[in-house]
Amino acid sequence: MPKYIDIHAHTNFKVFDENREEIILRALENDTWIINIGTQYDTSKKAVEMTNQYEGVYSTIGLHPIHTTASHHDESELGADGKEFTSRGEIFDKEKYRELTKLGKVVGIGECGLDYYHLEEENIEKQRVAFISQIELANELDIPLMLHVRNNPNDKSRNAYFDVYELVKKYSTRGDTKGVSHFFAGSVEDMKRFVEIGIYISFAGPITYKPKPEICDYEAVIRETPLDMILSDTDSPYVAPVPHRGSQNEPTYVKHIVSKIAQIKGLDEVDVAKQIFINASKLFNI
Ligand SMILES: [Zn+2]
Numbered sequence: 001m002p003k004y005i006d007i008h009a010h011t012n013f014k015v016f017d018e019n020r021e022e023i024i025l026r027a028l029e030n031d032t033w034i035i036n037i038g039t040q041y042d043t044s045k046k047a048v049e050m051t052n053q054y055e056g057v058y059s060t061i062g063l064h065p066i067h068t069t070a071s072h073h074d075e076s077e078l079g080a081d082g083k084e085f086t087s088r089g090e091i092f093d094k095e096k097y098r099e100l101t102k103l104g105k106v107v108g109i110g111e112c113g114l115d116y117y118h119l120e121e122e123n124i125e126k127q128r129v130a131f132i133s134q135i136e137l138a139n140e141l142d143i144p145l146m147l148h149v150r151n152n153p154n155d156k157s158r159n160a161y162f163d164v165y166e167l168v169k170k171y172s173t174r175g176d177t178k179g180v181s182h183f184f185a186g187s188v189e190d191m192k193r194f195v196e197i198g199i200y201i202s203f204a205g206p207i208t209y210k211p212k213p214e215i216c217d218y219e220a221v222i223r224e225t226p227l228d229m230i231l232s233d234t235d236s237p238y239v240a241p242v243p244h245r246g247s248q249n250e251p252t253y254v255k256h257i258v259s260k261i262a263q264i265k266g267l268d269e270v271d272v273a274k275q276i277f278i279n280a281s282k283l284f285n286i
Pocket of ligand 1: 010037111
């Protein structure tokens with residue numbers, strides 16, 4: 001059993017073309033397993049293919065809510081020549097994604113969910129349609145959901161966490177391992193609702209930053225989240241934890257997140273790391 005697990009990284013992204021091998025080997029040498037996350041068809045395919053190259057590297061496949069519309073382009077994800085993927089919004093094609101599961105170790109569906117950060121009204125419906133379709137695929141394949149949930153800090157009129165909760169509750173047929181909300185940044189109440197229906201809570205780099213409780217009171221959320229429902233993720237290449245803040249993030253840094261969770265909970269770091277791996281192995285069946 002490895003010491004750590006980063007349940008949400010994107011070492012499948014273009015930005016890692018230069019140092020992918022080095023970064024993955026460093027993680028594995030540091031006893032850290034990785035789940036690489038697909039965000040649209042091409043990054044999903046890449047994530048699955050990578051699982052055949054290494055022991056301890058897994059994948060999820062799915063369509064990120066921001067890729068259901070044409071507006072978003074991230075160079076680190078797709079490369080400067082990635083325009084052909086982003087000139088149109090992708091429509092989630094269940095059959096095409098189902099085929100991908102034959103190519104390697106696929107342990108979840110997503111990242112999928114709702115993103116209200118860059119929200120334009122007509123996009124909500126597209127996000128919901130793609131999300132429901134992915135919940136159905138997760139049901140069919142009997143694997144959990146990798147959830148992306150993001151609010152707009154300037155518009156409190158909607159709560160993406162509540163809307164995701166309602167959709168998962170309505171459509172997911174899995175029991176107490178429905179999925180995980182990665183990079184959790186909701187309230188204690190949002191966390192409790194998720195835990196109640198079998199959604200795990202994963203914390204990322206921002207928990208190591210200077211607290212901004214007006215945005216998210218991580219300390220309160222971490223204190224209240226049951227240890228057997230907690231996971232850890234880096235979201236590499238984004239949001240590196242302290243002491244690497246500002247540099248390219250990588251799965252090896254997940255240990256700083258685990259250490260912060262242990263500190264906030266007043267528990268031994270080794271025990272917390274062990275429990276997180278047990279949780280991940282239960283949820284993802286690895
Ligand atoms: Zn992500």
